[in-house]
Amino acid sequence: DAGVIQSPRHEVTEMGQEVTLRCKPISGHNSLFWYRQTMMRGLELLIYFNNNVPIDDSGMPEDRFSAKMPNASFSTLKIQPSEPRDSAVYFCASRLQGFGETQYFGPGTRLLVL
Amino acid sequence: GENVEQHPSTLSVQEGDSAVIKCTYSDSASNYFPWYKQELGKRPQLIIDIRSNVGEKKDQRIAVTLNKTAKHFSLHITETQPEDSAVYFCAASLSGNTPLVFGKGTRLSVIA
DSSP states (O other), X not given: OOOOEEEOSEEEEOTTOOEEEEEEOOXXXXXXXXXXXXXXXXXXXXXXXXXXXXXXXTTOOSTTEEXXXXXXXXXXXXXXXXXXXXXXXXXXXXXXXXXXXXXXXXXXXXXXXX | OOOEEEXXXXXXXXXXXXXXXXXXXSOTTOOEXXXXXXXXXXXXXXXXXXXXXOSEEEETTEEEEEETTTTEEEEEEOSOOGGGOEEEEEEEBOTTTSOOEXXXXXXXXXXX
């Protein structure tokens, strides 16, 4: 079985540009999480979805960040406009809610905003 | 909400020695406690977990203990090897419906 899939794996962009990160959760999983990881702040939960519905977006740093999950197989995290301080590794993770808590991470997207 | 504290932030041990990483949590209702290992440039991967109805769990050289009264849990790695060098994260959550809350991580270095 394929694990969590993220694209792109690396993204280099200039300040002010729009960035879109993509995630495909493990088939059958109904919870999806977006994390940001930096040396200074560790692993931060940005937003999570249960059954495609956003449950808690209190971790989203500001209005420049938005996330969607139009169906059970796909989610996006968008940053518009991007800033250098958004440079980080962004992880998507999924799990099967209610039947077990094991959460599986994708390989991450390493974002560099110049 | 839940808060997870993890100590130490860095740990160096000689190959063959044991390593212990400790975490405390704040929400007494939390009942699921996983540990993740993250190698450099890789994703966090689950290595072991424990639920609140169990006090200890072992998997080869790795063990986790849980003290619900004190609200702390620990990861024990015995006979450490260089490939154990990584960042280890503890986490806690209520079972099933709430996200994991992670500690800040412990960077373990095993010196050959």
